[in-house]
Amino acid sequence: MDLATRVQSLTPSSTLAITSKAKALKAEGHDVIGLGAGEPDFNTPKYILDAAKKAMDDGKTKYTPAGGMVELKDAIIDKFKRDQQLAYNRDEIIVTTGAKHALYTLFQVLLNKGDEVIVPIPYWVSYPEQIKLAEGQPIYVKAKEENQFKLTPEQLEAAITDQTKAVIINSPSNPTGVLYSQEELKALGDMALKHNLWIVSDEIYEKLIYGEKEHYSMAGGSPELKESTIIVNGVSKSHSMTGWRIGYAAGQKRIIKAMSNLASHATSNPTSISQHAAIAAYTNSEEEIINMKKAFEERLNKLYNWLVEIPQVTCVKPDGAFYLFPNVKQVVEASPFETTDEWVAQLLEEEKVAIVPGSGFGSEDNVRLSYATSLDQLEEAAKRIKRFVEKYS
Template structure:
């Protein structure tokens, strides 16, 4: 038989989903596994949002919608942008897709020509690298260091720019580091992007999960010239505990939005109509439950950080947002634990899962082999139990 697509066969399995799948398999086999792997809130979708979906079904809202989403949902997105960031968008600039991951993919497909370079920073969310390649682009990865809180600087970006650079892809707050950029840092990056005529995709999916009273700056709010070349990616999955509903959205200039709408019209069409009605309620309805969830995440962050920092041989930065913690395991490299030689985060994660039944994600696939990622989207009790086991493992 003739070979199947080279682009498709080059795509790797998502490491985060793979660890999660293994942990679920062990759990199904009756093992007492503590899961720090999955990147999704453990909360149920708030009741008023579920009711909106049920209403939509009962009212017969079960037909196709326009490929780029319901006008009413686009208006709700515009209202959120106005209320949250004082940003003015019109519905024609909004494109609804099947999750933020899908929004990123479609934006890349519509922006890149073969060989176009996309600058990303390490540690990066696994999907970026793969999606850029799937869209025919070339990922250019900038290394960052813990001493600079894993932030990329405007200077580093400027040095990475070539005549093939098309865009800079930013994730703020970051998965996996939980780090958040200040307005000044973003402004310096934006100036470089404007100077070299780059697009920016700013993935702001975790923007509602901010801690210590820190303020979040949306990239598009850095000036009209910046807004024009920025594609904001957002969605309801993380902030509203709605991962399974599959709604993401972008805000961009009208020309790109139109191209993305055309692209969607021949691929997925619109996401589920029922989910779109639920998303309207999520974005426009009562936001108190969202703040309640954020507060719980903050308590968990404080607890998990204090536990990790108390373990001899492990360390971590204090994350400003999202629900991830990157743990530095450099001091474990070269050790043999339970008969297993630890050479990187992959070995650490596998040995920990086998010996202590704790699932976490090695950061190898995020570009940092000497780190592992823990998700604190799980109860304080589970976090405590898992950290007891990690402490025992490292001892």
């Protein structure tokens, strides 16, 4: 018997696939440098671990409300006030089993069959698949590299049809790390309002911004934009808690209620222990998070310089997250490999450096490198990549 049609067309995650291959080679004894993972390499801060242990010792191991504990919702509300001067009520917040689950649940409650969602290229790998699982249609708009991979209001308007329901904005971005300014967000938001679109604002990397740049939320542009925006965020990247699986969404209470109802039948509730850990994350000093960010910024600056020294490699320098997204089109064209995917596969085979081909993000001329590893490993990876490029140029 056949599987359901909805899953037969799914594309496996390219990031997880490359990470899995790298781990397999490591298990065979190879000296593999993995630059594919989308998670910080730091452990979760001790005060968060202690809060989780205390919750277990205190017997906080039972069901919680489907949409999350009141105490965690209040911590998230305080976080919005503190960081973005945004005011939300408890019924406008849902806690989910990771930010990915928040996005999945959101598309399930927003989209009807055939509804279109505008997805800027490059995109995070799961956006299109989640939209398709909700019977929606991703509409791709290629954000130009010369514009730092940012969607423009003109591009947005040109892609809108009678079936368009929403647009996704991810700032800072995975895979590019680029950050939209307050003015750029407002311009995109006003265009979305003009055409009565929902705005899905993925802000999972908001704490990882470098230099003098600041994070702005689409919802902060105006009261009207706040009403039309659903913010998705979580503690995975900001507090190095990827495995704890705590995310959340903030938006109109009718959307949040629908998401909570759906989640109650899908997961019952986010893990109770993880929720207590997330409360600690949002109610304690951010000193350790700031130190992690400083380490990432140093790695960014060094790896960026090492990469752009490689002939025919160009790269937009990111403002946030922990990825670089260099353009290797000229390198691949000068090589015997027909596609970037083949080039990446051979790089892993010969030099044991695992990076992710840009095809998984809708951009075949690029590759994604995560700098969530030590400086020594990054420097060695850059040397291996340069050697590989020179061999086949």
